[in-house]
Amino acid sequence: MFSITICEKPSGAATGMLFVLVWQIMEVQPALLPDMAPVALTIPIMGVMGEFMLQRMSRRVVLFAGGIGVMLFLSMLGGVHGGGGRGGWDVVLVLSTREPEVLLPLVWNMVKEEKGVLVHVFSDKAVLEAGNAVVHWGQVTSRYLVERREDWVGRDVFVCGPELYQESVIGGLVEVGVEKGAIRMETFEY
Known part of the structure; x- marks a missing residue:
């Protein structure tokens, strides 16, 4: 199991989306909040911002x-x-x-x-x-x-x-x- 602690950044793309998700779960099934492992939730966030990419010329x-x-x-x-x-x-x-x-x-x-x-x-x-x-x-x-x-x-x-x-x-x-x-x-x- 892996857990993270995040702070909401006003108008943040990643944290805003995560907090909306948590608020929705809190309304619908608050019992899931302590351990959401049974839901097998995945969030496709990787490299949300930044300029990391492999150059085509350099190997x-x-x-x-x-x-x-x-x-x-x-x-x-x-x-x-x-x-x-x-x-x-x-x-x-x-x-x-x-x-x-x-x-x-x-x-x-x-x-x-x-x-x-x-x-x-x-x-x-x-x-x-x-x-x-x-x-x-x-x-x-x-x-x-x-x-x-x-x-x-x-x-x-x-x-x-x-x-x-x-x-x-x-x-x-x-x-x-x-x-x-x-x-x-x-x-x-x-």
């Missing part, structure tokens, strides 16, 4: 995801897996998460054993390894970014996650020679 991409920030990358990974661009991809996903048991199945569903996609998972929890995954204990560090410099320089770089995560990753990337202006990022707002 070398690195995606840095802090926690739920990976959600913005799932459709991109699906495009790679589904032949969006006809193969030849070299994608590195660096995922930092406190909930690998929740987020990794979503990632594996998109990439499976996809050739050309390597996943680095950082977590304080035990993580089952997969064929295209490298598991690291703890968090992404400056040392890690420096040691893996060749994995970042010369790629399209995308970063999504909480503000402190973004600052840390972007600072480390700039330190190893990635131009700050070339890094595309998304932030969470409510």
